[in-house]
Amino acid sequence: xxxxxxxxxxxxxxxxxxxxxxxxxxxxxxxxxxxxxxxxxxxxxxxxxxxxxxxxxxxxxxxxxxxxxxxxxxxxxxxxxxxxxxxxxxxxxxxxxxxxxxxxxxxxxxxxxxxxxxxxxxxxxxxxxxxxxxxxxxxxxxxxxxxxxxxxxxxxxxxxxxxxxxxxxxxxxxxxxxxxxxxxxxxxxxxxxxxxxxxxxxxxxxxxxxxxxxxxxxxxxxxxxxxxxxxxxxxxxxxxxxxxxxxxxxxxxxxxxxxxxxxxxxxxxxxxxxxxxxxxxxxxxxxxxxxxxxxxxxxxxxxxxxxxxxxxxxxxxxxxxxxxxxxxxxxxxxxxxxxxxxxxxxxxxxxxxxxxxxxxxxxxxxxxxxxxxxx
Amino acid sequence: xxxxxxxxxxxxxxxxxxxxxxxxxxxxxxxxxxxxxxxxxxxxxxxxxxxxxxxxxxxxxxxxxxxxxxxxxxxxxxxxxxxxxxxxxxxxxxxxxxxxxxxxxxxxxxxxxxxxxxxxxxxxxxxxxxxxxxxxxxxxxxxxxxxxxxxxxxxxxxxxxxxxxxxxxxxxxxxxxxxxxxxxxxxxxxxxxxxxxxxxxxxxxxxxxxxxxxxxxxxxxxxxxxxxxxxxxxxxxxxxxxxxxxxxxxxxxxxxxxxxxxxxxxxxxxxxxxxxxxxxxxxxxxxxxxxxxxxxxxxxxxxxxxxxxxxxxxxxxxxxxxxxxxxxxxxxxxxxxxxxxxxxxxxxxxxxxxxxxxxxxxxxxxxxxxxxxxx
Numbered sequence: 001x002x003x004x005x006x007x008x009x010x011x012x013x014x015x016x017x018x019x020x021x022x023x024x025x026x027x028x029x030x031x032x033x034x035x036x037x038x039x040x041x042x043x044x045x046x047x048x049x050x051x052x053x054x055x056x057x058x059x060x061x062x063x064x065x066x067x068x069x070x071x072x073x074x075x076x077x078x079x080x081x082x083x084x085x086x087x088x089x090x091x092x093x094x095x096x097x098x099x100x101x102x103x104x105x106x107x108x109x110x111x112x113x114x115x116x117x118x119x120x121x122x123x124x125x126x127x128x129x130x131x132x133x134x135x136x137x138x139x140x141x142x143x144x145x146x147x148x149x150x151x152x153x154x155x156x157x158x159x160x161x162x163x164x165x166x167x168x169x170x171x172x173x174x175x176x177x178x179x180x181x182x183x184x185x186x187x188x189x190x191x192x193x194x195x196x197x198x199x200x201x202x203x204x205x206x207x208x209x210x211x212x213x214x215x216x217x218x219x220x221x222x223x224x225x226x227x228x229x230x231x232x233x234x235x236x237x238x239x240x241x242x243x244x245x246x247x248x249x250x251x252x253x254x255x256x257x258x259x260x261x262x263x264x265x266x267x268x269x270x271x272x273x274x275x276x277x278x279x280x281x282x283x284x285x286x287x288x289x290x291x292x293x294x295x296x297x298x299x300x301x302x303x304x305x306x307x308x309x310x311x312x313x314x315x316x317x318x319x320x321x322x323x324x325x326x327x328x329x330x331x332x333x334x335x336x337x338x339x340x341x342x343x344x345x346x347x348x349x350x351x352x353x354x355x356x357x358x359x360x361x362x363x364x365x366x367x368x369x370x371x372x373x374x375x
Numbered sequence: 376x377x378x379x380x381x382x383x384x385x386x387x388x389x390x391x392x393x394x395x396x397x398x399x400x401x402x403x404x405x406x407x408x409x410x411x412x413x414x415x416x417x418x419x420x421x422x423x424x425x426x427x428x429x430x431x432x433x434x435x436x437x438x439x440x441x442x443x444x445x446x447x448x449x450x451x452x453x454x455x456x457x458x459x460x461x462x463x464x465x466x467x468x469x470x471x472x473x474x475x476x477x478x479x480x481x482x483x484x485x486x487x488x489x490x491x492x493x494x495x496x497x498x499x500x501x502x503x504x505x506x507x508x509x510x511x512x513x514x515x516x517x518x519x520x521x522x523x524x525x526x527x528x529x530x531x532x533x534x535x536x537x538x539x540x541x542x543x544x545x546x547x548x549x550x551x552x553x554x555x556x557x558x559x560x561x562x563x564x565x566x567x568x569x570x571x572x573x574x575x576x577x578x579x580x581x582x583x584x585x586x587x588x589x590x591x592x593x594x595x596x597x598x599x600x601x602x603x604x605x606x607x608x609x610x611x612x613x614x615x616x617x618x619x620x621x622x623x624x625x626x627x628x629x630x631x632x633x634x635x636x637x638x639x640x641x642x643x644x645x646x647x648x649x650x651x652x653x654x655x656x657x658x659x660x661x662x663x664x665x666x667x668x669x670x671x672x673x674x675x676x677x678x679x680x681x682x683x684x685x686x687x688x689x690x691x692x693x694x695x696x697x698x699x700x701x702x703x704x705x706x707x708x709x710x711x712x713x714x715x716x717x718x719x720x721x722x723x724x725x726x727x728x729x730x731x732x733x734x735x736x737x738x739x740x741x742x743x744x745x746x747x748x749x750x
Binding site: 011038072 | 386387388389390392394396397399400405406408409410411412413414415417419420446447448449450451453454458478481482484485486574576582583584604605606607608609625626627628629630631632633635636704710715
């Protein structure tokens with residue numbers, strides 16, 4: 001363990017965060033976190049809140065009025081996307097091809113929904129036609145839910161065809177973009193996504209703790225037609241929107257410092273530009289994946305469905321996943337992730353997200369892995 | 376509006392935060408927020424997580440193993456305290472003498488519980504005997520819930536007798552200590568409180584965003600005997616404790632930076648010492664309350680039930696509450712709160728919490744109010 005030192009003895013070690021998130025954070029974001037507090041109804045703070053929503057609209061590529069950060073992590077955003085919509089006995093279609101699809105299923109079950117789970121092996125995407133056919137069997141489904149970037153595998157799920165198909169249906173298109181937003185294209189309006197949520201600690205490079213989310217007018221219409229109240233008071237967007245809107249009605253105390261950070265973080269994203277940011281992630285991810293294959297690593301996901309920002313690589317025969325991760329951390333200060341669920345102990349999950357997505361980090365990792373597998 | 380300046384143009388104005396929270400934050404806590412990130416499974420971070428729980432046990436005055444910070448604001452802690460315990464049709468007794476009691480009632484209703492609301496006027500506490508009698512009428516109640524420090528009024532609710540009475544009953548004693556923890560005595564073990572939650576941004580002087588919470592063995596037993604799953608996956612403590620415990624099973628990504636802040640903030644609290652901190656709040660609160668009465672302000676709450684850290688003062692006849700608050704902010708940089716619910720427009724809520732609880736702040740406010748009411 002590294003030497004600890006706050007004022008009171010703790011000092012975090014320098015880390016290159018190349019796991020599935022959190023990613024490294026820009027010094028400007030850390031500086032924003034350290035600014036003095038304003039009250040949650042202070043006019044200056046409300047200006048920051050509004051500007052953060054405006055930034056998030058640009059990042060999500062949407063005009064949706066109700067675009068904000070849930071006061072919790074990406075999993076709170078997931079819960080918000082379902083709890084606001086699903087009532088007991090509502091039907092919902094959920095694509096499950098990894099741990100986060102499974103989590104969506106679990107959240108929906110707990111809300112009393114009738115879940116139609118569509119399964120695919122970990123490491124594979126769903127053929128959009130299969131999702132469309134699933135909807136044809138359950139046309140009354142309140143929502144069809146998929147994970148855009150499965151953080152447990154590194155699979156990219158194509159969304160465009162499904163969005164176009166659902167556009168004129170009553171069913172809402174709900175998308176988990178926790179690991180995709182800011183790293184690969186997420187086109188909320190162009191792809192007719194009705195609810196899309198993300199996390200701050202992935203390709204946006206802001207510390208974990210908030211979940212950017214956006215709701216379409218179609219989603220709000222469905223929420224307004226509910227027959228029962230939203231079971232979570234904390235996540236109820238019909239209340240939260242009264243604080244975000246001109247009424248400024250107090251709901252809960254906004255997480256001021258984290259919102260400073262998200263504001264500054266989204267400014268940095270927009271200064272780079274969405275297209276440039278996607279291109280940076282794409283080029284570097286491909287280079288890393290090529291480098292891993294050259295070293296003899298087998299990758300979990302077929303090339304067309306690989307996420308550039310998160311790569312799953314099988315650990316070579318005879319090498320321990322836990323040992324590689326431990327050595328990367330102690331020798332190089334590099335954190336990578338291990339496998340979850342059935343992939344536990346079998347894969348490394350390597351993130352190149354946001355601030356972490358730099359050629360020097362990819363080079364150092366490949367060099368480190370080369371040394372370790374030769375050991 | 377003050378001039379704005381981050382790196383990107385925003386700079387928050389200097390504020391003396393004398394509203395009902397957030398309070399001012401110690402520079403050491405701001406510095407902790409600005410430290411580089413560690414991963415949520417990094418051994419160094421897990422050490423901080425454990426030490427934060429240990430600090431919270433000392434602050435809550437409890438030995439409860441399950442003591443941690445909910446990844447959301449105080450309202451998420453409130454929801455966590457009920458959603459983990461209440462199943463549909465469970466009976467629950469809730470004391471409602473202000474906005475936060477009302478919110479507890481709302482949360483419990485949404486969970487499908489059968490709520491027995493006990494009401495008292497805003498500004499009054501419940502006679503403990505009345506709470507005990509209410510329980511005798513509904514002895515099967517799963518929980519009896521009260522607000523220790525009602526943030527909408529500044530009332531302190533005596534807890535000790537009720538805790539002693541419920542100790543050997545099946546009913547859980549659930550206490551909202553959002554505004555009390557760190558400002559006045561909260562004795563979780565000595566008062567036999569089963570679930571107690573707070574907020575970071577009040578007397579602990581950490582930015583808003585986390586909710587310290589603690590569960591007794593009796594509470595955990597009740598949770599383990601549930602017949603239905605906890606309706607919120609995000610707040611389910613049976614899952615969260617597997618990450619907090621030796622298993623370290625991933626649940627959701629911990630809000631790293633805010634946990635740094637809470638660690639440092641609780642260190643500061645413990646360096647001062649709980650008794651010294653309570654004494655500081657008590658002496659300064661009484662001085663402020665005396666000063667307000669000398670200026671002719673009528674206080675909402677009878678002396679024995681006043682919180683030293685939060686004072687509700689009626690606005691003098693012929694003076695506008697909104698005007699006073701606006702002038703305090705623009706002339707002195709002081710934020711105070713207005714009334715909520717039926718007290719909207721009628722009272723000022725003045726906080727002297729944590730770092731804000733300094734004689735110079737009380738003096739400046741009294742001086743400012745004197746000037747304004749003479750205007």
